[in-house]
Amino acid sequence: MTFEDLQRSWKADIDRPPPAIDRDALLRELTQRCARSEHLTRRRDWREYAAVVAVAVGFAVLWPRIRTSWISTIGVIWVAAWLVLVVITLAKSGRVKPLSSDSSTNDFVRQKIEWCDRQIRLLHNVVWWYVLPAFVGILLIAGGKMLPHQRTAFGSYAAVVFVLCGGIVWLNRRAARLHFKPLRDDLVRLSEEL
């Protein structure tokens, strides 16, 4: 089989007209599908902000009970600053320009690798921008209230919080390792092939 034969087969394959379909239904479906996807993204963002607001409200409710201790007060200020940091980090990651599918393949793959790197960095750094500040803030608040009289209770509380924080870090690193790292490796391989 010659190259010309292959070319003939290719042309015969691609020259077929599309089947008769309800074009209005197709356009409607595509429009709805895009709207749905935008709606899902917006809803996810709002859910994250709502979680931050819920935490803020929770601490505001606790405030009258803990303000007698200056350590707890520092803890509350710390947590408030942390919430601002979370909002900024999430907003920054949400502002990233979406990938442009009509770039050249080389550019597209490069953009996708950069996107993967950002996701991996965000998941790996979760300990710095999410877990550690929360851990410190929570311990300051609890410590101010419980120490020096309830050392054992405070120790147990700190241990539970530590395990929970460790779990969050582990889950995020696992997501980076299982999902984004293989994806990135494939893209790098593809980029080298190109």
Place this chain on the structure above:
Amino acid sequence: MWFKQTGAASRMNDSQSLFLELLDRHYGRWRAIARAYAKDDADDLFQEIILQIWQSLPTFRGDSQSGTWCYRVALNTAMTWRRDLETRRKRLPIAVAIEEIASRTSDTKNDGAAMLQSLMAKLSPADRGILMMTLDELTYAEMAAVVGCSEGALRVRVHRIKQQLADFAKEVRDDV
């Protein structure tokens, strides 16, 4: 009451007619690309290509030929699609209309097409895309615009791919 179309509605109608025009012209090509990159999940990939073409329409400036632009979107989608498989499966399925296009298509069963598919499967994803554009008689300049590399590099690549194809075809002949 006089009906006056708003700017947004008019743009929407333009996009829709452009999309349908592209669908008529490139339908077979998108199917072939989907089959070349996702044998078993070709229908899913075909849907994704259609969706990406639709979503990318606002960026179609008309300064590049529609064929080159469509190749860019379709190949970018296809080459990175399998890598995103997990995410794709979690997404909502596209309902009736697109499924219908995919399911109504009868695959080409002739020997030439089958041979072409098996030869393509032996090439790397990047080479597969370049081969499809070569078979489609895109110029080196057009292919370079799609891939994002120099024409010289592409000439070397195409030569190497043709050599590989000749070797594969010889292997098949020897097996027979």
